[in-house]
Amino acid sequence: MRMRNTPDPLALIAGPTASGKSDCAVKLAKALEERGKSAVVINADSAQVYADLQVLSARPDEEEMQGVPHSLFGTWDGAEPCSAADWAAAAKEEIAAAHEGGAVPILVGGTGMYMSTLLDGIAPIPPIDPDVRREVRALSTDDAYSALQDADPERADMLHPSDSQRIARALEVVRSTGRTLGSWQEHKSGGIGDQVDLAPLILLPDREALYERCDTRFAAMLDQGAVEEVEALLARGLSSELPVMRAIGVLEIAGWLRGEWSREEAIERGAQSTRNYAKRQYTWFRNQPPQDWLREKPENIVIDDIFEILFRQGC
Incomplete structure (x- = not known):
């Protein structure tokens, strides 16, 4: 166990879908690498945890990872729901392992509930009848x-x-x-927010540009393997109540495959669902996290300036 006089660092890059979070996380990891520090990118997106949703969740592929270690991406099988508590427990282990190895963990994603559960803790709600x-x-x-x-x-x-x-x-x-x-x-426990030196960044793109990107990205997904992903999920006969079956794009494409609407309508429905989700995420990240968390447009990001504290620390 390493002994430190100050909390270990934890970088956090968050924002709505299609805001360029993963790209920013990899850039930060590469900048740390240039300074002789290793880093690991830890997923905090509730769709990207599922192995079944490579395309529909826009999970980064090997080329996009650029050799940077990534964890908790595609870790859960769709038959097993991943709750915020499940994810937080796994994330704590990954963060501890990174710190033990002298690496900087970089949380990246758009699921606010995951992040708040990890940092602030969770209410001790008993199992539901x-x-x-x-x-x-x-x-x-x-x-x-x-x-x-x-x-x-x-x-x-x-x-x-x-x-x-x-x-x-x-x-x-x-x-x-x-x-x-x-x-x-009102009474939460288990959070690690007071145990780490947090360096947070929230990406908030121009709204219209964000929605336009949501539209074009969903349409492109149909030609990149999204249809095959949904066909594979339907073939498994999984419960419709599972999170993986309620993921954006699954219902819309499944309806087209069943002949309930056309391909064009599936695209419109999927794009609209994506826009609605991005809008909710945008509102959450603008209002819910502490106001001293830095909020920036992706095009204004200068990695060295924003994460200067990580480059100075002897982590």
Whole structure:
């Protein structure tokens, strides 16, 4: 075990989908390498954790990794859901291993819940009663939202009426435990935010340019293997409730493959879903992380200036 007088460094590069986070992370790793320091890029994207979603999650390939070690990319099989707690536990191990080896861990992704769970900890919510979960998941999104407005109006006001996953989660928590999700979240534990020297960067591109990139990227995915990915998932007969089956692009392409709509409509639906997701991520990263976290447009990034502290540290 290495002995240090100061916390070990942890770089974090976050932002909405299609904002160039992975490119920035690799550039930082290369800049550290030039100064004699090793680095490892650790995935913090809830879609890129699944082995089944190489194309649809825009997971970096070997060429894009440029020889920089990457971890927690494609680690989970789609049949096994990866919760924020699951990911945080794995990320802690990867971060500790990097520090032990004298490397700088670089978290990169767009899943705010993953990052907040790792840094701030998680509420000790007990397991949900299976009967309650089945009842809640059997409800339509409209009915679940209406029920949540009655059971936990404060949480309902925080959620979009079409955010089926978060609505169901909030409703099952209050029905199963008798306490609202907000009351549980007042007391969190297990975070490492106070144990590391954090160097955060949030990439917030121009909105219109971001949405345009979302459109072109999804259309290109269909010719790069996305259709084959969805065909392989459907062939496995996985539950439609699994996160991998709800990933952006899976439902849209599956509907086309089943003849429910045309290829063109699948592209439009997928692009719209991607834009909606990017919009939610943009809002979250603009407002939720601490205000002293640096927020920049990708084109304004100067690695040496922004991460100067990492280059100075004897890590």
